[in-house]
Amino acid sequence: MSETNAPVAGQEEAxxxxxxxxxxxxxxxxxxxxxxxxKVCAGHLKxxxxxxxxxxxxxxxxxxxxRCEFCKTLYKPDPKQMPRSYTLRY
Numbered sequence: 001m002s003e004t005n006a007p008v009a010g011q012e013e014a015x016x017x018x019x020x021x022x023x024x025x026x027x028x029x030x031x032x033x034x035x036x037x038x039k040v041c042a043g044h045l046k047x048x049x050x051x052x053x054x055x056x057x058x059x060x061x062x063x064x065x066x067r068c069e070f071c072k073t074l075y076k077p078d079p080k081q082m083p084r085s086y087t088l089r090y
Contacts, residue, residue, distance in 0.1 A: 021059065021074045024066065026081065031068035043070035 020033070024045070031041040045066040051059075059065055059076065064083055066075040077083060 018058075019055070019072060019074050021076060024075045024078050026078060028075075031071060031073055031075075033068065033071050033073045035071075041068060041071045041073070043068040045069075045075055048074075 022033075025032075029045055031043040031045060033041045035041065046069055048065050048067040051065060051067075055065075055074070056063075059074070064077050066077070067073070068075070
């Protein structure tokens with residue numbers, strides 16, 4: 001009788017890849033990550049509110065984080081700029 005919990009030959013437990021985390025440039029709205037051929041992704045950076053616990057462990061709780069819609073690269077806001085999370089103050 002064979003064990004049912006034993007891994008099948010050639011099949012390993014896949015770990016999720018650690019996402020690339022970059023810092024946004026001033027007023028950056030599109031991704032500037034390049035692929036293998038050197039082409040820029042240019043995906044829209046969207047605010048990511050409900051990220052999983054693994055990402056929260058990397059960036060911290062309740063962080064302002066943006067994610068590219070195509071390549072899923074994560075972007076932290078520029079620490080020198082005001083956060084965009086609050087209402088505009090005149």
